[in-house]
Amino acid sequence: MINFLFLSTLLTYSLNGDASLQIQADYVLVNKSARTLLLLKDNQIIKSYLISLGKNPVGAKTQRGDKKTPEGIYNIDFKNRKSKFHLSLHINYPNKFDKQRSFKDSLDPGGSIYIHGLPNKKLNAGLLIGSDWTNGCIAVSNKEIRDIARYVPDGTPIEITP
Numbered sequence: 001m002i003n004f005l006f007l008s009t010l011l012t013y014s015l016n017g018d019a020s021l022q023i024q025a026d027y028v029l030v031n032k033s034a035r036t037l038l039l040l041k042d043n044q045i046i047k048s049y050l051i052s053l054g055k056n057p058v059g060a061k062t063q064r065g066d067k068k069t070p071e072g073i074y075n076i077d078f079k080n081r082k083s084k085f086h087l088s089l090h091i092n093y094p095n096k097f098d099k100q101r102s103f104k105d106s107l108d109p110g111g112s113i114y115i116h117g118l119p120n121k122k123l124n125a126g127l128l129i130g131s132d133w134t135n136g137c138i139a140v141s142n143k144e145i146r147d148i149a150r151y152v153p154d155g156t157p158i159e160i161t162p
Helices: 003-017 096-104 142-151
Strands: 029-033 037-039 044-049 070-079 088-091 112-117 157-160
Touching: 037 142, 044 142, 088 142, 112 142
Parallel strands: 029 157
Antiparallel strands: 029 037, 037 044, 070 088, 070 157, 088 112
8 A cells, every 4th residue: 555655646746747756667668569668667657648650550660761660679778869750769779689680681671760759840730640651660649659758767668569
């Protein structure tokens, strides 16, 4: 009961914006087929979001320009506040496995994969929500990317599943 009260207190403070008491995710799980991104802490879901993917969402990314979202285990390694999108969190794709697979087939695996908000200069950006429109990134609304950035510290593992 004490742990529940403590957790409730932390959630109350974090919902009121006290960043020092904000619960931090220790794992991000993306399910491409369900179009969901889950933030987890100690294997418990703390937040969930609907997402948009690359324009060619089925299958793992194998080369630059294929418009696929990668599949595998990576890390969120930095936040990019000067992005051409509202805000973005960099995913350290390609990993060792991705590089080996692509290089074996003489392909460039690409890079620059992010979780991001909507484009800064798109007038009808709201029309993008609910469709797959990125070049391989994971997209959410601007409000949601700000929320995710508060919960996800640099270094957090992210698993992207089919």
